[in-house]
Amino acid sequence: MNRDTFWLLIYLAAVLAGTLVHDPLWLGAAWLVCLLLAGPQRLRLLRKTLAAIVLFNLTVSVGYLIVASAQHTFAGAYLLLVNLRVGWLTFLAFWLASRVHLPRALAFAPNLARLLTVAYAMTLRLLRLHQDHKLAQRSRTLAPPTLQERIAMSAAGAGHVLDRATHAATEVTQAMRSRGLFEGNQP
């Protein structure tokens, strides 16, 4: 077992353990331990985590607050537990992504590792395309676009990305076939 696979298994075990903890105090303690173990990157990971969950957690929390108050079933500990759990799982995911080379962690399942590599490479390509699209829009726009223009631009951009994704997926599949991946002999 390589180092990356080991950390992937630790992560999966931690996720499983986290879902079995129902006491906010224990989950808070787990949060604290993870923050301490994360080392010098802990603040960066924490910022990233908070940015990722703030909208989702706020929406869910406010929704729960309204519904539970109306039904007189509000439980602060439960709300805290939900927020801590979502935050903790997100933090763990970011921590894993920063420490572990995921395709290498999946070395025990070569097809899964290939799939992940292709997906990641494709995501990078499409992100670059999306950024180019945004920059091109900015360079061709004299005044800030109206909401209607923004919607039209986003739709055009999404269409372009989708078209490229379809084309790239076809190319990747052909390349895999060309190199004999689907001939049933793969190592």
Add this chain to the structure above:
Amino acid sequence: MIALDGVTLRHPTLPGAPNDAGVLALDGIDLRVAPKERVVLLGANGCGKSTLLKILDGLLIPGAGDYRFQGEAVTQASLRQRDFSRRFRAQVALLFQHPEAMLFHPTVLEEIAFGPKQLGMEGPEDRARAWAAHMGLSKHLETPPYLLSGGEKQRLALAALLAVEPQLLLLDEPTAHLDPRATGWLVDFLADLDITLVVATHVLSLAPELGSRAIILGEDHRIAFDGPLEAALADLDLLVAANLAHTHRHRHGDSVHRHFHVHDWD
């Protein structure tokens, strides 16, 4: 080695396109390529060069006509037979225009070793290391391929293909994304290969470095010329008709005149 007879192919049209009968990509292509021959496939964008290479690699099956490789028919059915498919894939390799489409392994080492492992060749990892060294990729053995530069990806894709020692190498616009130094390296590298080459390009200046026989695909998707490269490059009318050269307006003081122009080859 390669025999195409009356090969025609139409790509299916996408929803919303005006013509639902399919887009003609190749029309009645007859072609013979002998072992160790070096063929340069010339043509403007959209004339069917990539489609022809994909047919030669068994990735697209023509709607009409026959393709035989070393005397054996390459069809949907034959490619489904494991023995034939394995033999064919071991002998024919295609370098895609965008090499990143070909890279699907977590590390450079695994990418190169994949082919030899699959074919049961001896010492796949040693072979991969040797090819990586040959291509100047030794320091990237554990790097994910998607993190390499464009030129490095091109070299990696070539290493991955050549590690299985194919007899026929098909290259689709191999210099399209390379800087001048990488282009020079690739041209020199290909010159030293002792296998059959079919190289698609529209860079006329490189053509003499890549092969001695030219096949020009016209915009009607048929073969407009098949013969010595020198003869093709000397025929300006042919090049203009195939959209490989154009007329260009020049201004000298007050006078303006037009003449033929091949931007990268004079």
